[in-house]
Amino acid sequence: MASLFQKNIQELKGVGEKRSRLFAKLGAPTVGALLRTYPRDYEDWSQPVPLAQAPAEQACVVRVTVVSPVSEQRIRSGMTLYKLRATDGRHDVQITFFNNPYTKNLLLEGKEYLLRGKVTGSFLRREMTSPDFMPADRLLPLRPVYRQTAGLTSRQISAAVRAALGMLPNPLPDPLPEPMRRACHLCSLRFALENIHFPRDRESLEQARRRLIFEELLVLQLGLLRLKSRGRQQTSLRLEVDAxxxxxxxxxxxxxxxxxxxxxxxxxxxxxxxxxxxxxxxxxxxxxxxxxxxxxxxxxxxxxxxxxxxxxxxxxxxxxxxxxxxxxxxxxxxxxxxxxxxxxxxxxxxxxxxxxxxxxxxxxxxxxxxxxxxxxxxxxxxxxxxxxxxxxxxxxxxxxxxxxxxxxxxxxxxxxxxxxxxxxxxxxxxDELPPGRQKTETYVIDSAKRARAFGFIRKKIDAGRQCYIICPLIEDSESDMASVTQYAKDLQEKWFFANTVGVLHGRMRPAEKDRAMEEFAAGRTDILVSTTVVEVGVDVPNAVVMLIENAERYGLSQLHQLRGRIGRGTEKSTCILVSDAQNEEALKRLRVMCETTDGFRIADEDLRLRGPGDFFGARQHGLPELRIADMSADFALLQLAQGEAKELLVHDPAMELPEHRGLRAEVRQLFSALE
Missing domain, CATH: 3.40.50.300 (P-loop containing nucleotide triphosphate hydrolases)
Incomplete structure (x- = not known):
């Protein structure tokens, strides 16, 4: 495999200079990288349905025999229709393609095919428009669907992958040592690559996925553990005084x-x-x-x-x-x-x-x-x-x-x-909070109850307390959300004319931010209207209410971080989440916030609901990108891989043994962006 990572993608048949640039955009500039670009999904072609049972407005697979030659009909300049009829033995279907002359050679009268697409029309006249198709005798039960880029279709990627698989050497060196594969019940690399791209059946796909996920997590753990061992050189900086x-x-x-x-x-x-x-x-x-x-x-x-x-x-x-x-x-x-x-x-x-x-x-x-x-x-x-x-x-x-x-x-x-x-x-x-800290109560309300929430805030301010109000946007946009500055102005004029309202957002100069926060910390501002920049703001024990507008726009962990700005003193605090969201997933997230203040439970829930890709927002953590492993779903494999990585490095810390050469190359490749 290592040498295939050196082979330019243009060495594949049908990939010229222009198309190679599109593959590079997908993260596959070489043949080896393409083989490690796994499908994002699979279409199941194994369960064809009779035409009469085709679901409305839903893609399905039908098995038909072509009963007419393809006819050509030019309807206007630059638009030609290609039509044919087919039958499943009981019902006919009219099939239409636009500007696809290749159908004449690919769909032959008297031959049987599988078609995938939407069946439309009436009971008496069924139609399909530009369906995917394959000969019935060449049935691939699970067809790969790849992440695409403009100018490069999933089918073109699939053809290139098939050609790349044909370039695999025989025998194919496997980076995972045979004893490790046996102990962990893992298939060979060849089987994994063939069945992740073109699985024979669901079971083969699962075997391939398990093997490739394990391998990816093993390589990641080996890299991280070696980073750790780099720092294992002795230090002259021993602590002499425990003060x-x-x-x-x-x-x-x-x-x-x-x-x-x-x-x-x-x-x-x-x-x-x-x-x-x-x-x-x-x-x-x-x-x-x-x-x-x-x-x-x-x-x-x-x-x-x-x-x-x-x-x-x-x-x-x-x-x-x-x-x-x-x-x-x-x-x-x-x-x-x-x-x-x-x-x-x-x-x-x-x-x-x-x-x-x-x-x-x-x-x-x-x-x-x-x-x-x-x-x-x-x-x-x-x-x-x-x-x-x-x-x-x-x-x-x-x-x-x-x-x-x-x-x-x-x-x-x-x-x-x-x-x-x-x-x-x-x-x-x-895992303990300092004594005297009160649990923050959290409620979800819709915008119709906002006036009542403002009344509650006014009561708290009258009692000498302070409040945060969080807004998602910094400046006016086409959405109906007012900017932070305008929102603060409206608050001051309509609701809190007797109080001081401050503003804090990320586009202010550092001195302005400091001044806004100092005024609030000193108690000279009653309400601080802010964006999420306040997540890392100063501690203000006197702030006991936080109202978060459009709360559904934030991740759970971010909401928890924001909520942590209140409840810093001994006074009971209240967090009010304002949302008109109807989306069940968003409502589920907000309900979790009301049920618990345990940050670790919230983080687990956030990971489960949003997936690891969104957990930190933009990729800030400096980790190499994973292609197939899912950190929330593959924890058991992660533990197995970590155990194997530790065991391997005990016996071969520098990974110098011949049986570890392939893994060492993969570690170097995965971590190359960090060096």
Missing amino acids: SAEFFRSLPFVPTSAQKRAVAECIANMRGDYPMNRLLQGDVGSGKTAVAAALCHSAIASGMQAAFMAPTEILARQHYETMRRFLEPFHLNVALLTGSVPAAKRRELLAQLRQGSIHLLVGTHALLNETVEFRQLGLVVTDEQHRFGVAQRAALTQKGDHPHILVMSATPIPRTLALMIYGDLELSVL
Whole structure:
């Protein structure tokens, strides 16, 4: 297979320069890549129905014999009809094709064919227009349907795949070692490739799918585990001082046992000969930043520097303020580096960093700049890691001699995805909320009840509380949703003329955003009308109501993140989801929000309802793209593949044995985009 990945797609019969560009657009520039471009679906041709039983307005398969030659009828310039009659033995059907002269040679009088399409017309005169067809003696029960691009049909892709299968060497080397295939009950690569594209039957298709899914997950796990082992080089940055007890004593609150446990797990890692590589996963408000601060304090007490990277300037600024507050009792120098820091201040900051007088540097992607040099970087913390690629994480760690790594995520990630995305990390979970936190009540209402919701908000404001209102759009569009700014203006004039209404959205300048958030945090703004940028906003314990307009437009995990902005104090909080959605799937999502505040249950449900492709929105997590595995449906195979990957690397860490050569090539290929 490896050599077929070197063969240009143009080596296939019928694929010229123009068509090769279309195949490249599909992600198949080579013969090998085409064979690994699997069908997105299959048409079942195995159950033909009599013409009399053909369902109305629905594609079906009929078995007929052609009883007339194809006649040609030109109806206007550039339009020719090709017509013929066929019968299933009891009823006739008139078949029409547009501008398809090839039907004369392909549909012959007296021969039997399978046709697939809609049967229309009346009981007395049945018709089919441009159906798909194949000779009845060449029955392919399950016909592949491929993802298409303009200018390239599924049938053309299918023909190219058939030609590509003909180029497979005999015998075909199999990247999966024979003992592994036997132990895991997997078919051969040849059988899998032939039956994923042109399955003999449903059972063969399932065997092929199982084998290819396992192989893809195995290769992914091998790649992630090898990334992990790269960091297994010994580090000189052993933690000498465990200052966590001192840190906990300095806190103005009692840490949860989950926080203490997570800190202890990390400290144990950092005291070893190898660098820590750990994911800290916790729901909104579970206290991850305090854990990170405890570790930074111990690292600094041991003579190291720490770096804390966040995906946005707003979040970086919030973490800077929080970390400064946590580390203030120890007189440590905490600095902030973002793209908006002026040049002169930046030069001074970088000089202090090189000298070691800055103990903790908090920032955005700006930390990755080559001018950023640490004297002794010992701990790297990244927040909302799914927004960074694996390569970015590696770039920051290269600024030290194998520093310890803590990855934090407030997005609860189902264990299936955590295994996939963070397969190279150990896992700590914060599964308790700090004491005194009230459960947030959540309700779904339609727009007819909006006025009542505004009345409820006014009562809360009169009692000295504050409120968030979330809108999906930033500026006017053709839809009936007003922009955030216009919406805020209408609120102020029609509903809350005696109150202060602030606005926050992603297109404001950083200084404007900061001012809007500072005004709200200080209590000078009663209502903050915002887009989802507030997901990563400052903590405002006095905000006890959140109303989310058009709630059906958001994923469950995003709704949960937004809801996490309230309920930060001891006062009971309320989240109101406004939606006129009639779609059952959307309503199901919103009902889940009312039933639970458990972020992990919500994440599992989100993955089940939306699928892994949409879970994070745009592909931000830096993983190589999978072609066939489905993270929500294939968890059992993922576990099996992970076990096999670990076992293989115990016996052959560099994958140098001859029987692992094929797998090593596949790992290199899958991860080539990350190198």
